[in-house]
Amino acid sequence: MKSDPNSVHTSFSTLRDMMGDPSELAVRKSIPRLDKHCREFIRRSPFVCIGTSNGEGKADVSPKGDPPGFVQVLDDQTLFIPDRPGNNRLDSMSNLVMNPAIA
Template identity: 55%
Template structure:
């Protein structure tokens, strides 16, 4: 595949040029942005089992990480403070290292079956307060730390992206077996996957066992 190169004359590099391509936003889109968690936002968060958290390091390198747990896993500590448990992962710690360098975060809360989403922006701190962590235990296992977010912006996001993607429609679900397993993809792109199908199946089974043992 040949490298794609952007033609300079078609690159949008300033806000005035950008806004010139679009109609002005309507008043409600501006007014909907709040600086505290209102009743509806709190109810949305209590129903949500999944969010994505966006972070950046000091050099502006961006990262987005998924976080999921039973419904209501994000604790609402007050109308401007949230706590997100950090569950066992691959220990790359991309999100956590970024927060230490640059505390600004963006959260996108998702509820299965809902086309609209909730966006929350704020400043994050890594916290290992034992009392807080114990309150976030699952299967008697507390997280090692929590991401505590001081909220600065809260607003609902419209349903267009989810409706365009048909994300929740079973008619548009894809067959996972049409692509290799997670481990095979990683091995293909790094050290190489075994050609023996039984050996590869054993590696896949080991990952499933690891999921079972280390989910919490």
């Protein structure tokens, strides 16, 4: 299927027809828990982005950085990301009060 850069695709089947199926490796990349590779990557990372959205669904991404190891893995589903002094807008914190989903 030839792609028209001026068209908007609104169905999953149209997107899948246009793009094709993902590889088996791509399908398997999503895992339900943090494995040893994830934990090591997080341990070495000096930077993380926190994605939240407010009660109306408006999204926000907040960058956080510190020396590697500032994000702690508490268990295979929970990260501890320390709060640091910043601009005091409290975007992520306010969003989490309205909507506990975080990415």
